[in-house]
Amino acid sequence: MIFSDKFITASGKMNSFRAHVNAPLIRREFYLDAVPKCAELTITALGFYELYLNGQRLTRGLLSPGITNPDQLIYYDRYDVTPHLKKGGNCLALMLGNGMQNTDFRVWDFDKAPFRSAPKTALALELDGVLYMECDERFKWEPSPITFDDLRGGEWYDARLKKDGFSLYGYDDSDWQNCTPASTPKGDKVLSIIPPIQVTERLKPIKIYRGIGYHTFDFGVNTAGIIELKLKGIKGQKLVMQVGEVAYKGRVSQRNITFRWNVLPKYHFQAVKYISGGGAEEYTPSFTYFGGRYVTVKGLLPHQVSEDTLTFLVMNTDMKNKGGFESDSAVLNKLQEYTVRSNKANYYHFPTDCPHREKNGWTGDAALSAEQFTLNHDTRDAFVNWLRAVVHAQKENGQLPGIVPTSDWGYDWGSGPNWDNALFELPYVLYRYYGDLSAIKECSGAMVKYLSYLKSKIRANGTVEYGLGDWCQIGVKHRAFDTPVEVTDTLCCIELTRKAEFMLSLIGESCGATLARELNATLRKGFLEHLVSDDLEVNGKAQTGQAMAIHYGLFSGSDKLKAYAHLLRYVERDGSAMRIGVLGNRVLFRLLADMGDVDLALKLITQDKYPSFAHWITTGCTALKEDFTHTQNAAAPVSKKDLNSLYEFSLNHHFWGDISAFMICHLGGIRVNPNLTDPSEIVITHCIPKGLEKVRAYYDSVVGRVETIRDGRRLKVIVPKGAKVTLNYGGSSVVLREGENDIEL
Numbered sequence: 087m088i089f090s091d092k093f094i095t096a097s098g099k100m101n102s103f104r105a106h107v108n109a110p111l112i113r114r115e116f117y118l119d120a121v122p123k124c125a126e127l128t129i130t131a132l133g134f135y136e137l138y139l140n141g142q143r144l145t146r147g148l149l150s151p152g153i154t155n156p157d158q159l160i161y162y163d164r165y166d167v168t169p170h171l172k173k174g175g176n177c178l179a180l181m182l183g184n185g186m187q188n189t190d191f192r193v194w195d196f197d198k199a200p201f202r203s204a205p206k207t208a209l210a211l212e213l214d215g216v217l218y219m220e221c222d223e224r225f226k227w228e229p230s231p232i233t234f235d236d237l238r239g240g241e242w243y244d245a246r247l248k249k250d251g252f253s254l255y256g257y258d259d260s261d262w263q264n265c266t267p268a269s270t271p272k273g274d275k276v277l278s279i280i281p282p283i284q285v286t287e288r289l290k291p292i293k294i295y296r297g298i299g300y301h302t303f304d305f306g307v308n309t310a311g312i313i314e315l316k317l318k319g320i321k322g323q324k325l326v327m328q329v330g331e332v333a334y335k336g337r338v339s340q341r342n343i344t345f346r347w348n349v350l351p352k353y354h355f356q357a358v359k360y361i362s363g364g365g366a367e368e369y370t371p372s373f374t375y376f377g378g379r380y381v382t383v384k385g386l387l388p389h390q391v392s393e394d395t396l397t398f399l400v401m402n403t404d405m406k407n408k409g410g411f412e413s414d415s416a417v418l419n420k421l422q423e424y425t426v427r428s429n430k431a432n433y434y435h436f437p438t439d440c441p442h443r444e445k446n447g448w449t450g451d452a453a454l455s456a457e458q459f460t461l462n463h464d465t466r467d468a469f470v471n472w473l474r475a476v477v478h479a480q481k482e483n484g485q486l487p488g489i490v491p492t493s494d495w496g497y498d499w500g501s502g503p504n505w506d507n508a509l510f511e512l513p514y515v516l517y518r519y520y521g522d523l524s525a526i527k528e529c530s531g532a533m534v535k536y537l538s539y540l541k542s543k544i545r546a547n548g549t550v551e552y553g554l555g556d557w558c559q560i561g562v563k564h565r566a567f568d569t570p571v572e573v574t575d576t577l578c579c580i581e582l583t584r585k586a587e588f589m590l591s592l593i594g595e596s597c598g599a600t601l602a603r604e605l606n607a608t609l610r611k612g613f614l615e616h617l618v619s620d621d622l623e624v625n626g627k628a629q630t631g632q633a634m635a636i637h638y639g640l641f642s643g644s645d646k647l648k649a650y651a652h653l654l655r656y657v658e659r660d661g662s663a664m665r666i667g668v669l670g671n672r673v674l675f676r677l678l679a680d681m682g683d684v685d686l687a688l689k690l691i692t693q694d695k696y697p698s699f700a701h702w703i704t705t706g707c708t709a710l711k712e713d714f715t716h717t718q719n720a721a722a723p724v725s726k727k728d729l730n731s732l733y734e735f736s737l738n739h740h741f742w743g744d745i746s747a748f749m750i751c752h753l754g755g756i757r758v759n760p761n762l763t764d765p766s767e768i769v770i771t772h773c774i775p776k777g778l779e780k781v782r783a784y785y786d787s788v789v790g791r792v793e794t795i796r797d798g799r800r801l802k803v804i805v806p807k808g809a810k811v812t813l814n815y816g817g818s819s820v821v822l823r824e825g826e827n828d829i830e831l
Contacts, residue, residue, distance in 0.1 A: 088128055088210035089162050089275035092220045095206040095268040096182070096227035101234060102190045106242070108229035109373065110205065112265060113179040114219075115255055118171060122213040125168040129209040132156050132201075132271065133185015133237075134373050138253035139170045139178055147282025148312070148375065148401055149237075152435040152471075153186050155491045156271035157201045158478035161278035161471075167211070178219075179253035182207060183235045183373025186491065191238055193345060194446065199493035206268040226262035228252070235373040238345075238445060240356055243371075245363030246321065274478065280403060280471040283375075283434055285311070287400035290393050295336040300384045302336055303396045307708040308379040308738050310431035310441035311401040315369045316394055319362030325385040327358040327396075329376040331442070331737045338382040342735050343443035356442055375401060377431060377441030377738055379708065402430040406464040411749040414780040417692045417700045418749060424702075425746040426462055428710040429455070432740045433463075436472040436490070440712070440736040446489040447472065450505035450554065451741040454672055456515040458747035459740075461758075461785060469512045470525050476509055477532040484532075484539025488554075502553010503578040504669055509536060514585045517592070519758055520788060521765040526589045533586055534598035540579060541605060548612015549576045556630045556667030557741075558713035560697045561660075567667065568628030573617050574669050577634045580609045584638075588762070613640060622649040629656050630670030637673040650681055657686070663697055664690045668741050675745070679752040684773045687752075691745065699745060710743055712736040754783020754794050767810045768792050770803055770822070772831060801829045 096110035129137060130151050137144045144165055151161040182205035189196045196202070211219040228249065234242040251257050289309070295302040308331050315327075330338035344355045356376050360369060381396055411422045432438045437455065439448040452472075459465050472490070479490045481497065486509060488500030509532055513525035543550050555571040562568065587602035613635075617625045622645055624631040632653040635641065641649045657664075666674055678687035692700045697714040712735045750756055755772040759765045766789045774796075784793040790806025804826055805811045811822045815831060 087126065087164060087277070088212060088217060089130075089160075090128065090208040090210040090220045091270045091275070092222065093206045093208045093268040093270055094221040094223070094225055094265040095204050096263075096265060098204050098266060098268070100188050100202070100204045101184055101236070103239070106234040107204070109181055109183050109232035109235050110227045111179065111181050111230045111249060111252055112207070112225050112227045113177060113252060113257070113259060113262075114225045115175060115177045116219065117175055118173055121171055121173050122168065124214055125166070125171050126212045127165045127167045127209060128162050128277075129165070129207065130160055130162045130275075131180070131182055131205065131207040132160070132203070133187035133205055134183040135207055136181040136372055137165070138180070139167055140172065140176055141251070141254045142170055144170065147284055147404070149185065149283055149373070149434065151278050152280065153491055154273065154475050155199075155201065155479065155493060156187070156273045158273045158491075159475050160271055160273045160275050162275060163278055175255035177253055177255040177257070178211070180207060181230050181232070181372065183232070185237055185373065189236060189238070191236075191345060194489065195493045195495040201271060201493070203268065221265070223264045223266065225265040226259050227265050228259070228262045232372065234359075237374055238356065238443070239374070240358055240376075241371040241374050242359040243369060244361040245319075245367055245369065246361060248363060276474060278471060279467045280435060281405060281467060282403070283401050284404040285399045285401050286404065286430065289398040289400060291396065294391060294393070295333070296391070297336050300337060300382055301386055301391050302333055302338060302380055302382045304333070304380055305398040306379070307427065308377070308431075309398070309400050309427060309709070310375060310377045310434070310738070311399045312371045312375050313358060313381060314397040314399050315358075315360065316367075316397075317362060317369075317390060318366050319364055319390075321362060321364030323362040323385060325358075325360040325362070325383055327360070327381050327383045329356045329378040329381050329442070331378045331380070333380045333382075338378070338380045342737070343377075343440075345443070370399065375434065375441065400430075403433045403435060403468055405433065405468055407462065408464050409461040409750055409783075409785040411746065411754055411781075411783045413753070413778060413782070415692065415778055417703060418753070420703050421691070421699055421745050422749060424708065424710050425458065425740070425743040427708070428738055428740040428743060429459055429462060431709065431738050433468065436468075436475070437740070439741070440738055442738070443736060447475075447491060448489055448505070449476065449486065449501065449508035450488065450557070450668075451739070453504065453508040453511040454668055454741045455743050456508070456511045458743045460515050460519050461747050461750050466516060466520055466522060469516055470528070473509070473512055473525055473529055477529055480532050480535060484535040484537075486536065500554070503540075503550065503575045503582060504553055506536065506553070507578055507582050509533060510582050510585050510589070514589060517589065518762060519765055521759075523593060527593055530590060530593060530595050530598065533590065534595065534601065537583070537586060537598065537601050537605060540583075541601070544605070544608060544612070547616045548608050549616055550579055550609070551575050553578075556669045559630070559667030559670075560665050560714045567630075568665065569624075569626040569631035569670070573625050573631040574634065576609055576613050576617060577631070577638055577640075578669075580606060580613065580640070581638045583609065610640065621652075623652050624649075627652075627656065629653065629660065629664065629674060630666045632656060633666075633670055633674045633677050637677045653677075654683070654686075657690070662689070663693070663695070671742055672744050675748045676752060679748070679773060684752065684775045687748070688775045688778065707737060709738040710740060712739040750783045750785065753778065753781055756783050756785050756792060756794060758785060758787060764810065766808055768812075770794060770811060770813045772796065772801060772813070772815050774799070774831065796831075799831045801831050803827045803829065
């Protein structure tokens, strides 16, 4: 397998808002005297490519090969092209898109990245183990019908410019220009192991709003993907399609997702501009994707509008579903559905923060969702693939950015312990659920480096404060979190160093494990001496800080009970409602259930009044929101008041999704590998909340599916062959047999 470093480009001109440059088509013909027994193609592109061989589209998925900082890491894809070659004339063809390699958005510094360039590609074709072809000036290029493409901005397509047959041998390319060599990026070359982005669902509109000069298609749920247009068009007919999460007066509003300071006046964000070539035609974007529920189209004639005109192709990295939860609570069922929807909408090669406005790989979001992602989906290859980019983004001093990939943004703001924790949490979860040490081994050097960085950040009193706080906390403004950042940072580092010591010890990295243990002792001592009162109240006297300290083991015995009593008092003080941010969300409900107050946990989640997760459902959301602060109605059409309150807040985030892990592990009772010794070991720890009579949960473990089904006090546990399943209930422990186990609780 060859990772070629011979890059070529077309014109070398960079696309921008003010100066559009067509996505280039690239092709080369070659002649074979015989079909080889084995033919392998490795390819990369900065940013994206579509691959064709002898007229067949072979691209493994949307937005291949993925997104990286190419000065740090470059992903290559591998294809077995043996079945697609033929004796005689052959044609290899590509179309290249900009991706994050070339973007005009003046945020996160990608617009001034040192690696920014026009799209470029490198490939190697091996025939029977011998290098046959790499990129050179013999490849020719021509502008494609894509006249503009930007990952966030969208795509413009002129069907009149189609080059039918361009990927076939014998096509007349006499007026095409020769490609030119391009600089080789500095990044390490690796094979991408992530599953491709594929269509997982096709949505038809549930309603079409008809206005003067426009039509708005409502697809029913807030999701992510691309638009499929089917049209019997008039040559030169122009359509403009905008995608958004909300509709105002029957039209898409992008108020909550548009970069108001960045997009030119009247420029369409997250949009498609399409010019018809005439006749029956179909189109889907190649180098972008969208997040939203509604599509407003300008330019359609009345007779062209039907439920078949637009289809929303739901897409995501194709990770197999592994777990689930259902019950007789409509609220809990919706929350599970919304979590899975937001997970999928926010996994496009790596875990993103939202599928529209940013599309960034925020490390904190990934750390918070790592376990619930893994309970719901097969994350092994997906996490490892992204962790390689995280490791490569680390600075020599151990510092990590808040987003990966990044140019050079997010090191001095947007990171900190709870975000940097992705480097530790993802390998820890992969080991727990898969028994897989490979991620720990790949990340161990970066972990040790980060521990040294952490050591340099510890203050004289044994605490730290260098990150973001309890993000999106309910009921506060301007990040005036109830729990001080010093508290959440220090607690995160205590938990981080505990897990680091465990993981590094597992692989025999004794020096790193010793450093983690020493840092853990220093931080624990500093926390207990300086951030906890004599009465065991954590500074801030808030739900998040108190719950984190108890959940992370800072108290034991009677002290734990005393500290827990303060937490219950805070909840009552706050109107018997949750007053937490995303950090508190990760611990509060789990802790309440473990301490015997699962009824209270469920009340906080499902009560009708604001704030609660149930309130999201009653106000029309169809995915997990970014925050609870705004009480707007997300159903269509929103009012002007609701529209104003939506300013810069996404309605599709996954970082509140630990609610799903709570349901599977605590309400469904499935605890995988609790002793961290064997992923085939599962403990069923059941609780029976009031009013929740029927519950079903399942998880596809390394040895097969374990499933719990409760109806009242009757519990059925289905144990797969090879699993070691124990039921803990009422102070007793029972080993369950393979197959169905029927139990009276």
